Amino acid sequence: MSAETHGVPIIAASGVCQEYKLARRTLLGRRERLAALQDVSFHAMPGEAVGVVGESGSGKSTLTRLLVGQERPTAGVMEHEGRDLWSLDRDGRQEFRRSVQVVLQNPRSSLDPRMRVGSSLLQPLRALHVEVDMAARVREVLEQVGLGTDVLSKYPHEFSGGQLQRIAIARALMPHPKVVIADEPVSALDVSIQAQVLNLLKDLVTELGLTLVLIAHDLSVVAYTTSRVAVMSGGRIVETGRPADLFHHPTAEATQALVDAVLTVENGLAGKALR
Amino acid sequence: MTDQPVLDVRGLVVRRDDLVAVRGVDIQVRAGQRVGLVGESGAGKSLTALAVMGLLQLGWTTEGQVLHDGVDLTRISDRAFSSRRGRTLSMIFQDPLSALNPTQRVGAQITGVVRRHTEASRDDARAQALELFTQMHLPRPEQMLRAYPHELSGGQRQRVMIAMAMACYPQLIIADEPTTALDVTVQKQVLRLLDAAVQDRGSALLLITHDLSVIAAMCDHVLVMYGGRVVEEGPVREVLRSPRHPYTKGLLESQPTLDNIELEGTARLPSIRGNVPSLHDMPTGCAFRTRCDRATAQCEVVPVLEGDASRAACWHPEPALSQAGRS
Numbered sequence: 001m002s003a004e005t006h007g008v009p010i011i012a013a014s015g016v017c018q019e020y021k022l023a024r025r026t027l028l029g030r031r032e033r034l035a036a037l038q039d040v041s042f043h044a045m046p047g048e049a050v051g052v053v054g055e056s057g058s059g060k061s062t063l064t065r066l067l068v069g070q071e072r073p074t075a076g077v078m079e080h081e082g083r084d085l086w087s088l089d090r091d092g093r094q095e096f097r098r099s100v101q102v103v104l105q106n107p108r109s110s111l112d113p114r115m116r117v118g119s120s121l122l123q124p125l126r127a128l129h130v131e132v133d134m135a136a137r138v139r140e141v142l143e144q145v146g147l148g149t150d151v152l153s154k155y156p157h158e159f160s161g162g163q164l165q166r167i168a169i170a171r172a173l174m175p176h177p178k179v180v181i182a183d184e185p186v187s188a189l190d191v192s193i194q195a196q197v198l199n200l201l202k203d204l205v206t207e208l209g210l211t212l213v214l215i216a217h218d219l220s221v222v223a224y225t226t227s228r229v230a231v232m233s234g235g236r237i238v239e240t241g242r243p244a245d246l247f248h249h250p251t252a253e254a255t256q257a258l259v260d261a262v263l264t265v266e267n268g269l270a271g272k273a274l275r
Numbered sequence: 276m277t278d279q280p281v282l283d284v285r286g287l288v289v290r291r292d293d294l295v296a297v298r299g300v301d302i303q304v305r306a307g308q309r310v311g312l313v314g315e316s317g318a319g320k321s322l323t324a325l326a327v328m329g330l331l332q333l334g335w336t337t338e339g340q341v342l343h344d345g346v347d348l349t350r351i352s353d354r355a356f357s358s359r360r361g362r363t364l365s366m367i368f369q370d371p372l373s374a375l376n377p378t379q380r381v382g383a384q385i386t387g388v389v390r391r392h393t394e395a396s397r398d399d400a401r402a403q404a405l406e407l408f409t410q411m412h413l414p415r416p417e418q419m420l421r422a423y424p425h426e427l428s429g430g431q432r433q434r435v436m437i438a439m440a441m442a443c444y445p446q447l448i449i450a451d452e453p454t455t456a457l458d459v460t461v462q463k464q465v466l467r468l469l470d471a472a473v474q475d476r477g478s479a480l481l482l483i484t485h486d487l488s489v490i491a492a493m494c495d496h497v498l499v500m501y502g503g504r505v506v507e508e509g510p511v512r513e514v515l516r517s518p519r520h521p522y523t524k525g526l527l528e529s530q531p532t533l534d535n536i537e538l539e540g541t542a543r544l545p546s547i548r549g550n551v552p553s554l555h556d557m558p559t560g561c562a563f564r565t566r567c568d569r570a571t572a573q574c575e576v577v578p579v580l581e582g583d584a585s586r587a588a589c590w591h592p593e594p595a596l597s598q599a600g601r602s
Contacts, residue, residue: 055458160550190315191485195529195546217459224531224544261459264532265515268491274467
């Protein structure tokens, strides 16, 4: 797609490492370190949809936390539109927070249960001091995610998982972000609803020119939604490529393992799913 | 063995006061057969399993019959039921961490099951547990027996659960989403072990899942549940190759798989519109009608399961395949 031609990545990690100190085993013992990310370089161009796949423990969520600026890497540089994320001034930081939004796996735990949906949607605008016509923005965003204004006065418990995930996506869109980072956005949803939400994310990328970083363990989900996929294993990115190439000619062992792990109805009916 | 089914559920209703979660379900599982029960949240599949196992939470009541091994399980005493669980029928749960006792070594939990139901001595039971762990390809089984559940990985715990469920060669194993909580790469491995274990013992399997590809891999018969009822039933091959109920069809089409997606294309996945109804606002008549493109006034009346090769509860089903490859 056209993504490669734009020059500066909207969000990038270069040579990033992240270590966590583990709890002391003994009272006076040294604290061991866990290298969660090792020398990871990753980028997304404006308007591009990029996927990150890997097993649990491969470093996907750590990368997510670094991309949204929630944690500072122990080594390497995180960049937003070519500027070092961790040397931004106050305004730059504010602008970054507005520009990069996140959608998490479980909308039930990412929306405040005591807050009406309407207030939840306005939170990002208030917190980030975005000056817009709030009512108009709410209407616009609700339309983008396919919900009516009747949701505004309700509480999260009144919705099903699929509707809540739409609301969480709407909240992420409120401050006009350039990047949406979605961490396992459909794995907590019912099967018949997953396709709706994936279609929605795909539409937002095309219609709003959003950059999407989709993190998931399911290769087929990522392949359907994105045009470039990074495969993670053991804290490293072991392979990056177009989904079709990864599926048909995986080179890294981890990619092969993920491809092999995919169960399909066709394979099952042919009696070769468990081979 | 006689032709009598290992499990014969007739007209099962599970309710809590006005909330009816299972609305008249019939399930037959024959000796050695593998039956899949597929559905989404709120379809009633897990409550069906818990009702069969006599493990419903307080407040839920059942109607109908659950015939197993010559008795109606809904009518026997708690004590009689306890002597069956783990012996003639056993269950594998979705989350092994909450199903295993956190304060007891896993080895002791398995020998406990064996010694409870058989005359085995302590040493015999231990030998059996070791054998089971070896069959489940648990690494260093001797040491593993001495581990506590929290010391194991998710896949290892689930293998311990399977070993425990298999210990007394039950006639029927009920597995409720056995691989949903596991990592994708571990899922296949655990299914393979479950497959082999069921095969070796000649046990029947009732596998509950939301995942049609798991059904295709493991089962020979499938029941599709929606809104507390079975909406389609038949041999796996028939139902998944030529689904007759619009819900089954929609479910099959909406899954992104490597076969059906146009990679990097702009194509959209076919999706089922609307939301999964909750127990509180279940539509009358056919529960799927509010999301169904074919719904008419007729659908306000509950359709019954009809058909030969596979049966669908729908007023406007896909036509059955003409050549209908019967087995």
